[in-house]
Amino acid sequence: MTPAELTPDELKRYQWQLWVRDFGQEGQRRLKGASVLVSRIGGVGGSAALHLAAAGVGRLVIAHAGNLRLDDLNRQTLMTTDWIGKPRVESAERRLRELNPLVEIETVAENVSEANAAGLVARADLVVAAAPLFTERLLLNREAVRQRKPLVDCAMYDLEGRVMVVLPGQTACLACLYPEPPANWKREFPVFSAVSSTVGSLAAMEAIKLIARIGSASGGLAGRLLTFDLRDMSFRTIAIARRADCSVCGDLRS
Amino acid sequence: MKLRVQYTAQLRTAVGRTEDEVELPEGSSLAALVEHLAAQLDDAAAGHLVGPGGGIRPSLLVVVNEAAAPAHAVATTSLQDGDVVLLLPPIAGG
Numbered sequence A: 001m002t003p004a005e006l007t008p009d010e011l012k013r014y015q016w017q018l019w020v021r022d023f024g025q026e027g028q029r030r031l032k033g034a035s036v037l038v039s040r041i042g043g044v045g046g047s048a049a050l051h052l053a054a055a056g057v058g059r060l061v062i063a064h065a066g067n068l069r070l071d072d073l074n075r076q077t078l079m080t081t082d083w084i085g086k087p088r089v090e091s092a093e094r095r096l097r098e099l100n101p102l103v104e105i106e107t108v109a110e111n112v113s114e115a116n117a118a119g120l121v122a123r124a125d126l127v128v129a130a131a132p133l134f135t136e137r138l139l140l141n142r143e144a145v146r147q148r149k150p151l152v153d154c155a156m157y158d159l160e161g162r163v164m165v166v167l168p169g170q171t172a173c174l175a176c177l178y179p180e181p182p183a184n185w186k187r188e189f190p191v192f193s194a195v196s197s198t199v200g201s202l203a204a205m206e207a208i209k210l211i212a213r214i215g216s217a218s219g220g221l222a223g224r225l226l227t228f229d230l231r232d233m234s235f236r237t238i239a240i241a242r243r244a245d246c247s248v249c250g251d252l253r254s
Numbered sequence B: 001m002k003l004r005v006q007y008t009a010q011l012r013t014a015v016g017r018t019e020d021e022v023e024l025p026e027g028s029s030l031a032a033l034v035e036h037l038a039a040q041l042d043d044a045a046a047g048h049l050v051g052p053g054g055g056i057r058p059s060l061l062v063v064v065n066e067a068a069a070p071a072h073a074v075a076t077t078s079l080q081d082g083d084v085v086l087l088l089p090p091i092a093g094g
């Protein structure tokens, strides 16, 4: 990612974030030069994509199959009611463009699969994993590790959320945390938009920090699982060690 | 010894409460605690802790006093009176 020059229009649009300590024009140029893959743009990924677009990431690749349903709308905040029955990625693309037309949006009306995972990850510098299925998340993790690209895994259930950053070869990967695809996870789960959007916002912030190189390496969630519960507003981070026998990253050196 | 066990996510939904106080013999291992819980709880809750073969689910994250217990050491990690054990089943809500 080559840091691109900023135009007067960009300097004005991003003025308030250019005041952020450690960020400035250098950080903004890094964002402009970066591509991020967001796998599924539902409650969590939609929020992550929104904040990445607002911040001025140069290119967003958004992947999500299927048409919008009425019962998506309690949480999928990139969707609009008039789009029920039509492709989700189209509604998401329109909303992201309305917010920030300077961001290049690539839509892929597919979910992550064995057939497309490598190609999707190859199109990005960083991956945000927000699918409701472990098979998709673990595939993205495997490809991100293989291609040595940072991955932000972000998930939720009920009023709880979790975010972890994977730096291949340096930190634990998702397969270190979840060595087996969990047998009893159900794709349908209790969710308020306020929770999924919180998780997506945290994931976007981690992505922005990694791309723009804000803060210290130890300050983020690399190798640390953030877990929170909005019922009692408890937040904790848990260090996750690499597994020497991890089938995905066990052989990888930093 | 007395331990505090805290449930999260689908495990908490299945158990129906946030935490339990558990009494176990001094020096019991983490594996012994999980097996004890699996025997006490109903099938839906126990299914988040142990697999069909009876072993601890490899993707269950066990945190003792704020530190993750290494998966390979669950059988050998001994607990102490007053330990707080947080159980986190995998979640993937997106």
Ligand SMILES: [Zn+2]
Binding pocket: A172, A173, A174, A175, A176, A177, A242, A243, A246, A247, A248, A249, A250
């Ligand atoms: Zn690994």
